[in-house]
Amino acid sequence: MRIGINDGTLNDGSLDRVIENARTAEAQGFASYWVSQIFGHDAMTTLALIGREVPRIELGVAVVPTYPRHPMQMAQQALTTNAATDGRFTLGIGLSHQPVVEGMWGYAFDKPVRHMREYLSALMPLLEDQSVRFAGDTVTARGDVTVRGGTRPGVMVAALGEQMLKVTAQFADGTLTWCTGPKTLADHTVPTLRAAAEQAGRDATRVAAALPVCVTGDVAAAQGRAASVFEIYGQLPSYRKMLDREGAATPGDIVIAGSADECRERIMALGDIGVTDFSAAEFATDPDERAATREMLVSLL
Numbered sequence: 001m002r003i004g005i006n007d008g009t010l011n012d013g014s015l016d017r018v019i020e021n022a023r024t025a026e027a028q029g030f031a032s033y034w035v036s037q038i039f040g041h042d043a044m045t046t047l048a049l050i051g052r053e054v055p056r057i058e059l060g061v062a063v064v065p066t067y068p069r070h071p072m073q074m075a076q077q078a079l080t081t082n083a084a085t086d087g088r089f090t091l092g093i094g095l096s097h098q099p100v101v102e103g104m105w106g107y108a109f110d111k112p113v114r115h116m117r118e119y120l121s122a123l124m125p126l127l128e129d130q131s132v133r134f135a136g137d138t139v140t141a142r143g144d145v146t147v148r149g150g151t152r153p154g155v156m157v158a159a160l161g162e163q164m165l166k167v168t169a170q171f172a173d174g175t176l177t178w179c180t181g182p183k184t185l186a187d188h189t190v191p192t193l194r195a196a197a198e199q200a201g202r203d204a205t206r207v208a209a210a211l212p213v214c215v216t217g218d219v220a221a222a223q224g225r226a227a228s229v230f231e232i233y234g235q236l237p238s239y240r241k242m243l244d245r246e247g248a249a250t251p252g253d254i255v256i257a258g259s260a261d262e263c264r265e266r267i268m269a270l271g272d273i274g275v276t277d278f279s280a281a282e283f284a285t286d287p288d289e290r291a292a293t294r295e296m297l298v299s300l301l
Contacts, residue, residue: 001271003300004032006062006210006279011040015049022050026057028294029301032090033057034210034279037064044081044091051085060090062176062210062279063158066119067096067107071141075126079150087151091127092176092208093119094158099236113163114138120157120171127152156208160238162192169196174206174276179233181246181254182270185209188245190274208277209270212255214284215292219257222283227252229283256280260296267300 005025009018018041022033033050037043043061051059059081064074074093082089095112102109118136125132131144157168159175168175175193177185190207197204212230214222230251233239239251248254256266270278280297284290 001268001275002031002277003267003297004030004034004058004060004208004277004279005297006034006036006281008036008281010035010043010046011038015041015046018046019050019053022054022057022059026054028298030297031058031301032060032277032279034060034062034092034208037061044077044089047089048081048084051081051088055086056088058088058090059085060154060156060208061092062156062178062208063092063094065096066093066116071119071122071126071132071139072143072145075123075130076145076147078127078153079130079145079147082151082153083147083149087153090154090156092156092158093123094176095238111138113161113167116157116164117167117171120155120167124155124171127155154206156206159193160189160242162188165189165192166196169193169202169204170200171204173204174208176208176210177242178210179230179239179251179254180209180242181211181248182266182273183247184242184245185270185275186273194274205274206277207275208279209275210279210281212251212257212283213263213267213280213293213297214255214257214282214289215260215263215296216257216284216289217259222257223252223255225252225285226250226255226257226283255283260292260299263293263296264300 025033047059078091118139122134122141132141155172156176159165159168216222227250
């Protein structure tokens with residue numbers, strides 16, 4: 001199992017700080033460095049900048065919402081970012097959530113599985129051949145892009161439910177999960193994706209799981225803090241279903257917190273159930289916890 005860092009600095013820090021964080025992660029030996037597309041700096045633009053200064057580590061976005069970006073625009077930016085990073089970029093895409101899609105952007109969040117299937121039907125040819133001719137019910141894309149030096153990046157989908165995992169297996173390279181605990185990964189995510197990939201005759205079995213991590217002597221406090229910080233994920237329907245599968249009342253119940261040995265054991269157990277990549281969302285309240293958490297993660301490499 002490959003170990004990476006999921007860095008939230010993109011949304012509340014400077015570009016210089018994000019680049020420095022990626023440089024540190026590479027120097028420490030982490031396999032990958034992930035950022036999210038939320039409402040701060042643009043993720044792919046930032047990763048393209050990082051790729052010019054940090055030469056070896058895999059750089060991924062987890063994830064870019066599909067609705068605001070037409071597949072042709074998404075393909076152009078992804079191909080450009082992969083060129084800027086010398087082929088080390090992984091594109092993660094996802095639906096976002098109904099309150100954002102409808103309330104903020106004004107799109108209809110209707111039949112999201114159909115939307116993702118059609119989106120990937122348009123996006124993948126553009127990434128592979130830089131040309132597409134596709135017309136669906138929700139997505140139409142006819143045209144070519146020319147990104148010299150741009151090769152197909154890895155493509156991951158934030159797929160949680162069964163039908164979305166099946167679409168992922170048909171088109172993409174694997175799935176990215178967040179707020180999905182080990183029981184759900186073992187009983188639902190991994191077997192559903194693998195079975196669908198086998199049926200489709202594809203090697204689409206990469207499972208990149210991200211969870212909050214904190215080495216601490218006060219587990220209850222860490223769980224309470226996570227429940228508060230990540231509260232919104234317990235309210236969004238797609239994540240709520242994953243937490244319910246896990247038997248978790250709040251996101252605080254799935255945080256990896258405890259001693260270094262306890263955290264190390266829980267992370268490594270994910271590899272045993274089929275997780276191929278783990279990215280740690282480090283969260284701590286003081287420098288000692290931050291240092292201990294990073295030291296524990298480095299020990300896994």
